[in-house]
Amino acid sequence: MNMKKCFTLAILLFLPFLTVHANDVSETSDFTLSKIQVASIKDTQADRQYELYIKLPEEYTKNKDKIYPVIYFTDALWHIELLSAATEFLMEDAILVGISWQKDIKEDLQKDSGAHVSRFRDYSISKSSNPERQAKYQFGQASNHLDFIRNDVIKTIENNYRADPNKRTYFGYSMGGKFGAYILLTQHDTFKNYILGSPSLSRDIPYLSKLSGNTALKRKGLNANVFISYGTLEKKLGMHTEKLITLLKARNDKSLSLKHVVIEGSHQTAFPLTGVRSVTWLTNLNTD
Template structure:
């Protein structure tokens, strides 16, 4: 009899907890919506995350911050920017996160979409479709965002981390003017035997832009967090971009003390945004 009563109590508690859980509202980011976009070239479908500016007005053209690896980067970037924007110390921005292909493994999607060549020692395909993904951003993402919202195409910012940073370096080598600003965290310049370290970054004497490169001080071969010298990769990219740069181009390199590959990006994101969008008194 006692066992039966105890069983009844457990069932009641379980139902109460279940009911409590179902009664709670899920957490969502403020002013944020999610849409699916089809890549008109490849027919792949990508989830796009959009956070509207805090004080959106059709009378004002807003800078847009675009980022890859959105499931990881979007909450970090928007969260870190929320306080300085709300306090009026950073410009009001629109944020757009581009996720991985829907129905596809995230790791394989990013490996395919963000890499410039179809192979790298130790990696298997899919890879090397950076140009296809760049076409998607240029032809589909920009068209959708700039067709719906009052944005300033001359003030686009790209944020990418790791493979996303490598993809940013690829954009800089092929179509730098697509973005006015770049924030590249721990770019994987080692891909395919340092392929992107051997490319030309001729941005032109008329290119006006700002490029923020960062990397954790512990992102070296001596660290357990990476097999590659990410610090050397970031330094090399900085040198290539700073070489023969136009007077209107500003390039910044920051090595984050005590940070490794797993922890460097949040600091890179907010420091890069602050460097670009601080409201000067």
């Protein structure tokens, strides 16, 4: 019997087993990430409903006298798996707090633009020049969303968990990265560390430059550690990000520590490495 016939016979012999496995696979169930708590939270100022995805360190219940650094991040559903895995291996003593998109958004808007539609309003700094788009998405409410994070999210976490108020970190990617830049230059004391991955800053550099040039802010100093990155294939976005880096450096702020990384890939493919590289950077800060 030649080799080809032997191979064919082997396949035929295994077909019944392959069929059984295929039938088994059809009986599936949803998998929930272990250790992730989901808590409802209300934006008390805007009367909007959100959720927090909270992950506590494995030794949290045992170390009752220990306080922990907290990583707050936007786009919780998109980022929780990567950050959970990265911190599990690189920074296992961190509390993770993911902030969801608005849960009680209008059904027709959610159906038309997706469950993430509120991010266009919450993470954006300026209004759209297109009246129809502005009416639909309500761009430019970053200030309101920051109030929600400061007054509701952070207070809830620090009132209910052993969270270190001196070791808060913000992680944001794309529009979330832009929102982080806005926080840094308006209410810099909200977080000690800022991770701004591929921030989408196409129309916002002039406004951020004005914020950075504020005399009172310059005199006080940002007192923050900042990680900024973008992908090698993000040509236009990279140009805008470099402008942000330039204006931060131009401050000559000795209280500001700036880490700039260019990561191989596009806006989408640079994200996983951004998560790993930034958590590694954060881990090194906490061990210094």
